[in-house]
Amino acid sequence: MSDIADRVKKIVVEHLGVEEDKVTETASFIDDLGADSLDTVELVMAFEEEFGIEIPDDAAETIQTFGDAVKFISEAV
């Protein structure tokens, strides 16, 4: 697994308090990992800070799963 994926996973695990093995490629933050809408905003904020990038609101809406996040961030950094 790439370095970016590891760092994203660490943020997700810490923020949502879920087991690491639950955070799979297709795991939806809201449907599978118990996030509410405010959690998803906070996750995006955390990603922005960790990777020093800006994630615009319309892009943030497309980030639904762990895989989406890794893909978006990999392209943005």
Place this chain on the structure above:
Amino acid sequence: MFDLTGKSALVTGASGGIGGAIAKALHGAGAKVALSGTRVEPLEALAAELGEGAYVCPANLSDADSVEALPKAAVAAMGSLDILVNNAGITRDNLFMRMSDEEWQSVLDVNLTSAFRLMRGSLRGMMKARWGRIISVSSIVGATGNPGQGNYAAAKAGLVGMSKSLAYEVASRGITVNCVAPGFIATAMTDKLNDEQKGKILGQIPAGRMGSAEEIAAAVLYLASPEAGYVTGATLHVNGGMAMI
């Protein structure tokens, strides 16, 4: 009684009577305070009076860019922003049928839209800290209405609805969002009233007197305190019984 040591507060309209009293009360409880307003001189005088832990952050709340920059300036000065007090307000009174779009818009911009932008700009740090206090100074007229103040009453009622909505969203993050609604308070503005006008007003106040800026500041201080952590979405009316709501 209330201890705000280690907390940082931004107070808008700190050059006015109520805003100045709020800044003094928060500072007196140990908080750092960023004093905002349009007139720099009175802000600097107040900062000098308060001494250590008081910072001047001028802003023009009718200008969107200036408003967006304010929370950042406050964080730069104090290191964090834990308590936001939306106190600034203007009036452009006119009878409804004569009220211009400009009179309407300028009051909504300064009294409501700037509060929205300041709240939005303050939330990120509060969310990360899992602690925050947002207090907006509404008004009795937001609840009762007042002839000649359609714009002002709309903005002041707007603060209440906006605060309740945000209170829902961030309650689980340790952030409370409340309003304080003053009645008639003795300030430079009410000093201009003549005795007959004052007598009329006092006749409607069960307490038989106008309130003081310090009595509003005390309500704000309570809502800013750790002790008020379970109070959110509330409006604390401080009006000598003028409207019991």
